[in-house]
Amino acid sequence: MDAQAHGYAVGAFNVEDMEMIQAVIAAAEAEHAPVFPQTTPGTLCARAAADGYTSLVIDGSKLSLEENIALARRVVEMTAAYPHRPAVEAELGRLGRKKDSLEVKHGDDLYTDPEEAARFVAETR
Known part of the structure; x- marks a missing residue:
């Protein structure tokens, strides 16, 4: 990658409207x-x-694991038709946001379950 070879980062920005x-x-x-x-x-x-x-x-991430897998798989399959094959990033597990109040019962509740992650990757390739 050019960025890695030349020592710079490429910013990724979530945009919600035309002004952004x-x-x-x-x-x-x-x-x-x-x-x-x-x-x-x-x-x-x-x-x-x-x-x-x-x-x-x-x-x-707010869907069930099965629904999330199905959504990600549909997008991955849809993008396969394009010669530039866009990369697809999908969210898994619970995403904590500042505005959310997260109730954590166990310390591991904030971490992605490795078995779920492995299943997610295997079923969405």
């Missing part, structure tokens, strides 16, 4: 830096892939 997209792109152009503007709703994945996005993020 414009701000990210304007900053990237001003700095002559590559960026990954990311849209996360699954319904936008097909359009984003068709428009040339190289990275798609889907968040099925």
Whole structure:
């Protein structure tokens, strides 16, 4: 990768509206830096892939494991049709956000279950 070879990072920014997209792109152009503007709703994945996005993020973390696997598999299969094969990042487990109140009963509750992760990867390739 060019970034690794030349010692710089490529920022990935979750964008929710046109103003955010414009701000990210304007900053990237001003700095002559590559960026990954990311849209996360699954319904936008097909359009984003068709428009040339190289990275798609889907968040099925609030779904059951089976539903999350099915969602991720659909997106991975859909992107296989594009020559640039966008990378698909999927969320697994519970994502803690500052605005959420997370009730943790055991210290491990915040960590991804390795067996679930292995199953998720195996079933979404």
